[in-house]
Amino acid sequence: xxxxxxxxxxxxxATPTPHVVALITRLEAEANVHPHDVSKQxxxxxxxxxxxxxxxxxxxxxxxEKMCEFVS
Amino acid sequence: MKDPSSPxxxxxxxxxxxxxxxxxxxxxxxxxxxxxxRDELLATQGATIAADQNGAAESSPAxxxxxxxxxxxDTPSPEPSKVPSPSEVIAQQVLSKSTAQKTSSSAxxxxxxxxxxxxGEGQAAPIQVSIVERRLSLLRNYDLDADLLLGKGAWIPRxxxxxxxxxxxxxxxxxxxxT
Numbered sequence: 178x179x180x181x182x183x184x185x186x187x188x189x190x191a192t193p194t195p196h197v198v199a200l201i202t203r204l205e206a207e208a209n210v211h212p213h214d215v216s217k218q219x220x221x222x223x224x225x226x227x228x229x230x231x232x233x234x235x236x237x238x239x240x241x242e243k244m245c246e247f248v249s
Numbered sequence: 250m251k252d253p254s255s256p257x258x259x260x261x262x263x264x265x266x267x268x269x270x271x272x273x274x275x276x277x278x279x280x281x282x283x284x285x286x287r288d289e290l291l292a293t294q295g296a297t298i299a300a301d302q303n304g305a306a307e308s309s310p311a312x313x314x315x316x317x318x319x320x321x322x323d324t325p326s327p328e329p330s331k332v333p334s335p336s337e338v339i340a341q342q343v344l345s346k347s348t349a350q351k352t353s354s355s356a357x358x359x360x361x362x363x364x365x366x367x368x369g370e371g372q373a374a375p376i377q378v379s380i381v382e383r384r385l386s387l388l389r390n391y392d393l394d395a396d397l398l399l400g401k402g403a404w405i406p407r408x409x410x411x412x413x414x415x416x417x418x419x420x421x422x423x424x425x426x427x428t
Contacts, residue, residue, distance in 0.1 A: 213256055215256050215257055215260045215263065218257050218260075218263060219260065219262055219263055219266070222263060222266040222267075223266065226266055226269065226270065231273070231274060234270035234273045234274045235270070235274055237266060237267060237270040238267060238270050238271060238274065238276075241257065241263060241264075241266075241267040241270075242267075244255060244257045245255045245257055245258040245287075245290070246255070247258075247283070247286060247287075247290075
């Protein structure tokens with residue numbers, strides 16, 4: 178069986194939908210405006226976590242450590 | 250460690266998400282260090298608040314009818330039991346959740362017959378084994394065959410080169426015949 182997938186066998190990277198990207202962008206903007214609002218930070222973190230992407234997880238780690246000045 | 254009073258640091262939900270991300274990224278070894286750092290920061294903040302409160306209490310004038318300080322009775326303090334801190338509890342939750350997910354995803358479901366055999370019940374009942382090849386693996390086999398045959402699309406440039414060669418040669422041939 179020959180399929181287009183077999184000919185052009187490039188494994189597509191998992192990318193979030195444009196809707197998710199727009200949502201995360203909006204949440205990030207709100208979280209940046211209100212850095213001490215935990216609910217906004219949590220909303221952003223949960224949205225990033227829901228993407229199930231490694232880059233999103235790394236972003237959560239970096240952001241949390243930066244906001245808590247966790248890095249010694 | 251500059252801002253122990255960060256509200257995000259005090260949020261257990263945020264810390265749980267942070268630990269979950271650490272686990273998903275593969276930095277499970279950093280979880281213990283993160284728990285220790287958070288506990289340390291929270292303890293620092295608690296000590297700071299307590300010092301502030303003590304300072305405020307000392308600065309305020311003491312009431313006149315304050316009774317004399319009661320004599321301190323030295324009672325043997327009970328053995329400090331190891332109570333897990335909130336950060337440790339969160340870390341345990343995250344790690345147990347990830348372990349459960351890995352176990353459920355990696356281990357195939359145990360058929361009831363095997364469970365009975367393991368418990369020793371139903372020894373007389375024969376174990377029926379049926380092997381079913383999944384459709385996904387068939388498709389993957391077809392895919393692999395096509396990849397091996399066609400070299401993952403590497404035949405396209407070869408075909409193009411061949412077509413160009415045929416076209417040029419036919420063009421030259423027609424020119425040769427026309428002249």
